[in-house]
Amino acid sequence: MSECGIQIKFWGVRGSIPAPISSEAIGNKIIRAIGVAFEEGLSPRSTEAQIRAWVDGTLLSYQRGTIGGNTTCVEVLCDDQLIILDMGTGLRCLGVGLMSQTIQNKGLQGVILQSHVHWDHIQGYPFWPQLHMPRTIFKNEFQFFGGKEWDKSLEEVLRGQMDAPVFPVNHREVEATGLQMYFDSVYDGKVITLPGKRGDIRILCRKLNHPQETYGYRIEYAGESMAFCTDHEPYPALDRKLLELANGVDIFITECQYSKDEYSGHGGKIQKIGWGHSYPEYIAEVVDETHPKLVVTTHHDPASDDERVVQIASQIINKAGSVVIPGYEGLVLKCSEA
Ligand SMILES: [Zn+2]
Ligand SMILES: [Zn+2]
Numbered sequence: 574m575s576e577c578g579i580q581i582k583f584w585g586v587r588g589s590i591p592a593p594i595s596s597e598a599i600g601n602k603i604i605r606a607i608g609v610a611f612e613e614g615l616s617p618r619s620t621e622a623q624i625r626a627w628v629d630g631t632l633l634s635y636q637r638g639t640i641g642g643n644t645t646c647v648e649v650l651c652d653d654q655l656i657i658l659d660m661g662t663g664l665r666c667l668g669v670g671l672m673s674q675t676i677q678n679k680g681l682q683g684v685i686l687q688s689h690v691h692w693d694h695i696q697g698y699p700f701w702p703q704l705h706m707p708r709t710i711f712k713n714e715f716q717f718f719g720g721k722e723w724d725k726s727l728e729e730v731l732r733g734q735m736d737a738p739v740f741p742v743n744h745r746e747v748e749a750t751g752l753q754m755y756f757d758s759v760y761d762g763k764v765i766t767l768p769g770k771r772g773d774i775r776i777l778c779r780k781l782n783h784p785q786e787t788y789g790y791r792i793e794y795a796g797e798s799m800a801f802c803t804d805h806e807p808y809p810a811l812d813r814k815l816l817e818l819a820n821g822v823d824i825f826i827t828e829c830q831y832s833k834d835e836y837s838g839h840g841g842k843i844q845k846i847g848w849g850h851s852y853p854e855y856i857a858e859v860v861d862e863t864h865p866k867l868v869v870t871t872h873h874d875p876a877s878d879d880e881r882v883v884q885i886a887s888q889i890i891n892k893a894g895s896v897v898i899p900g901y902e903g904l905v906l907k908c909s910e911a
Pocket of ligand 2: 689691783804849
């Protein structure tokens with residue numbers, strides 16, 4: 574594999590529960606796109622090739638497609654070292670996306686860093702195709718990192734998702750015939766070191782403000798850095814651990830699920846303080862303190878349509894000069910280009 578440095582791909586960006594786009598929302602996108610296309614010179618007589626060129630060249634990915642409905646899963650490559658951040662329903666898509674590579678190389682190896690085990694961060698696991706590939710042919714081998722103080726270990730939680738009668742394949746079958754798994758724990762302040770092609774990969778684990786023991790991760794490799802911080806909120810002040818994770822990184826992936834009004838319950842809304850999620854003004858404060866080059870929002874509220882997700886990201890108005898974009902399925906970023 575080429576030397577890509579730290580490269581990130583988003584496979585699931587939704588929080589709480591999968592939220593597929595509605596037919597009505599697709600219809601609205603088509604109507605808006607046709608309106609703009611006619612203004613910009615396309616006509617009913619334009620050829621399919623002309624229309625395709627206009628769509629690809631003019632509309633942003635989430636304007637011609639969607640932000641996406643799968644829950645949290647992010648692929649990180651540090652050159653050839655694969656790291657998976659959370660196993661939401663996006664994990665199934667990640668597995669499909671890496672299938673030709675898996676078949677060609679007769680297996681896939683990597684590390685999974687789990688923020689916590691709320692459903693929206695684990696539900697892709699039973700449907701991960703690499704989990705079910707026969708060991709006699711493929712060497713799919715992963716090291717899982719999860720919290721120490723959960724009522725159940727990560728291993729128990731993953732097994733539990735596949736206990737009869739809620740899933741047709743029992744986890745014992747997978748352990749006997751499929752993925753090779755190794756489990757390790759994280760704690761606040763732990764540093765994980767992995768061997769990389771151009772030196773060590775350093776991963777700092779810090780505990781975040783959330784109703785369950787939840788970790789954010791800072792990954793440093795070959796002079797580049799990123800932070801992955803989903804499911805956190807102010808309690809009520811700036812969280813120093815969050816600042817440590819985000820400080821000066823090339824790419825800061827952060828949740829920003831609600832608007833400030835939704836979070837605080839203004840205007841007759843249900844108050845969401847204590848639910849473990851953030852709002853743009855708080856993220857802006859964090860950005861002002863830490864100066865990441867690029868901020869990518871994730872864990873979008875399932876009640877937010879694509880326009881709302883874009884709007885919430887645009888409300889992270891910071892003095893640090895950091896660029897802010899909404900995360901969407903299929904988005905690929907390199908730290909070297911942030
Ligand atoms: Zn979540
Ligand atoms: Zn959570």
